[in-house]
Amino acid sequence: MDVQTLPDQAARARMSPAQARALFATGLEVPTTGWCAGYAQANLISVPNALAFDMLLFATRNPKPCPVLEVLEAGCVRGPEGSPVYGDPGADIRVDVPRYRVWRHGELVEEVPDVLDHWRDDLVTFLLGCSFTFEHPMLEAGIPVRHLDAGRNVAMYRTSRRCAPAGDLTGPLVVSMRPVPAGQVADAVRITSRYPAVHGAPVHIGDPAALGIDDLSTPDFGDAPTLQDGDVPVFWACGVTPQAMVLESRPEIAITHAPGFMLVTDARDALYAVP
Amino acid sequence: MDVQTLPDQAARARMSPAQARALFATGLEVPTTGWCAGYAQANLISVPNALAFDMLLFATRNPKPCPVLEVLEAGCVRGPEGSPVYGDPGADIRVDVPRYRVWRHGELVEEVPDVLDHWRDDLVTFLLGCSFTFEHPMLEAGIPVRHLDAGRNVAMYRTSRRCAPAGDLTGPLVVSMRPVPAGQVADAVRITSRYPAVHGAPVHIGDPAALGIDDLSTPDFGDAPTLQDGDVPVFWACGVTPQAMVLESRPEIAITHAPGFMLVTDARDALYAVP
Numbered sequence: 339m340d341v342q343t344l345p346d347q348a349a350r351a352r353m354s355p356a357q358a359r360a361l362f363a364t365g366l367e368v369p370t371t372g373w374c375a376g377y378a379q380a381n382l383i384s385v386p387n388a389l390a391f392d393m394l395l396f397a398t399r400n401p402k403p404c405p406v407l408e409v410l411e412a413g414c415v416r417g418p419e420g421s422p423v424y425g426d427p428g429a430d431i432r433v434d435v436p437r438y439r440v441w442r443h444g445e446l447v448e449e450v451p452d453v454l455d456h457w458r459d460d461l462v463t464f465l466l467g468c469s470f471t472f473e474h475p476m477l478e479a480g481i482p483v484r485h486l487d488a489g490r491n492v493a494m495y496r497t498s499r500r501c502a503p504a505g506d507l508t509g510p511l512v513v514s515m516r517p518v519p520a521g522q523v524a525d526a527v528r529i530t531s532r533y534p535a536v537h538g539a540p541v542h543i544g545d546p547a548a549l550g551i552d553d554l555s556t557p558d559f560g561d562a563p564t565l566q567d568g569d570v571p572v573f574w575a576c577g578v579t580p581q582a583m584v585l586e587s588r589p590e591i592a593i594t595h596a597p598g599f600m601l602v603t604d605a606r607d608a609l610y611a612v613p
Numbered sequence: 614m615d616v617q618t619l620p621d622q623a624a625r626a627r628m629s630p631a632q633a634r635a636l637f638a639t640g641l642e643v644p645t646t647g648w649c650a651g652y653a654q655a656n657l658i659s660v661p662n663a664l665a666f667d668m669l670l671f672a673t674r675n676p677k678p679c680p681v682l683e684v685l686e687a688g689c690v691r692g693p694e695g696s697p698v699y700g701d702p703g704a705d706i707r708v709d710v711p712r713y714r715v716w717r718h719g720e721l722v723e724e725v726p727d728v729l730d731h732w733r734d735d736l737v738t739f740l741l742g743c744s745f746t747f748e749h750p751m752l753e754a755g756i757p758v759r760h761l762d763a764g765r766n767v768a769m770y771r772t773s774r775r776c777a778p779a780g781d782l783t784g785p786l787v788v789s790m791r792p793v794p795a796g797q798v799a800d801a802v803r804i805t806s807r808y809p810a811v812h813g814a815p816v817h818i819g820d821p822a823a824l825g826i827d828d829l830s831t832p833d834f835g836d837a838p839t840l841q842d843g844d845v846p847v848f849w850a851c852g853v854t855p856q857a858m859v860l861e862s863r864p865e866i867a868i869t870h871a872p873g874f875m876l877v878t879d880a881r882d883a884l885y886a887v888p
Binding site for chain 2: 502505
């Protein structure tokens with residue numbers, strides 16, 4: 339798609355999930371932050387059926403990085419009929435994500451705008467909550483979201499913390515980081531803790547070294563962050579965690595989204611708020 | 614055990630989970646309501662490994678009746694080392710529950726104080742949250758819990774609502790009912806909604822007929838309820854739901870707890886509170 343025809347930021351925010359997915363299905367490859375305001379975005383991982391129990395158990399045991407929004411059973415390209423998350427009859431998980439990653443034996447072999455050529459009927463697909471869901475209520479509360487202001491992808495880091503293993507699946511916790519003005523950190527905690535299904539409260543506030551992060555300016559995924567004077571780095575569990583698990587656990591094949599290039603679902607963010 | 618040697622209600626409430634489980638392991642068969650105040654109790658279902666993904670997916674898709682607290686991988690008799698739920702090295706899921714039910718092809722074939730004779734190394738065990746966890750904060754807020762006052766098991770009902778199916782697993786929603794004084798229903802909602810991992814907010818308030826329940830005085834599981842003047846029947850999703858699923862889906866073998874005779878875990882109720 340010609341860059342001139344791209345919807346501007348306001349138009350992206352107003353777009354319906356089905357409209358956005360239709361654009362991505364035609365091959366548009368852009369990060370989805372800021373698209374379809376009010377709708378939940380999802381991290382993606384597909385693995386062979388033989389690994390599906392271990393993957394679902396990994397997610398169950400690590401609900402902060404891997405909150406399950408929907409599961410597409412073996413070979414299914416969308417959720418069950420009536421699914422509020424991804425039940426649209428026009429949905430097709432092989433094309434709806436703007437950019438995919440294909441992994442073989444733990445190696446990233448390709449980044450592609452669709453996975454039609456890689457699809458197998460034994461693939462089970464997991465849609466996991468994404469922290470973009472709580473950026474909107476943060477903004478509404480007057481908390482700046484620096485990467486949105488800068489038009490960048492959020493910064494993500496591999497940490498020295500380990501996830502709880504499940505079967506042969508194991509790996510480190512990956513976090514996203516948002517710089518928050520010191521006086522608003524408590525509000526950021528309060529607001530995001532209302533969304534446990536989309537990573538919820540931060541896992542860490544302050545000192546990056548305590549998470550094994552040496553240099554905030556060189557994230558492992560996404561773009562470098564922009565910290566302003568008085569900002570505190572606040573870290574949330576991140577849905578890229580399964581990709582770090584794939585790197586380490588080396589399943590025969592796995593398909594994921596590319597970090598920041600999420601699936602836009604039909605579920606309202608409000609669906610995931612707790613009191 | 615001689616009934617005279619049973620700890621009284623206050624002593625039961627003060628007991629540690631390991632102490633209570635040790636009593637149950639010796640064959641004591643009593644409902645666990647009111648035992649080990651402050652510790653989460655769990656519903657139990659074990660199924661063969663071949664059904665484990667479907668069972669975990671059933672739980673994931675029906676988080677209100679089936680909130681997963683821990684999963685014991687194939688053949689494991691306790692949770693992973695360090696599990697805050699059920700990682701005690703002395704724990705043994707084959708004896709720790711006061712009363713089990715053994716199901717074959719969807720038929721209840723036996724109720725037994727242990728399942729040593731029925732155990733198989735391919736059984737995967739799911740521990741699911743139990744609404745007893747929120748009875749303590751209800752009591753602390755001054756909301757009467759009628760079945761505790763009456764020394765009875767909570768009343769449970771099969772409803773006309775369907776669970777979301779997973780693979781071949783399907784069945785109706787089962788609910789527990791607590792009569793709540795009309796002026797305290799809102800508080801009961803507010804308090805229990807803080808515990809999404811243990812059934813959370815009610816699924817229905819008032820008219821039993823809307824759930825397909827004809828007669829409150831004849832529950833499908835547990836004891837008949839005691840409603841006082843001005844009480845409203847309040848219904849919560851119930852961890853007996855997997856047993857109704859077993860009845861309908863007829864797996865080769867399933868082991869569950871007997872309704873009301875729960876596993877007492879080592880997890881603090883507070884672990885499951887959200888803001």
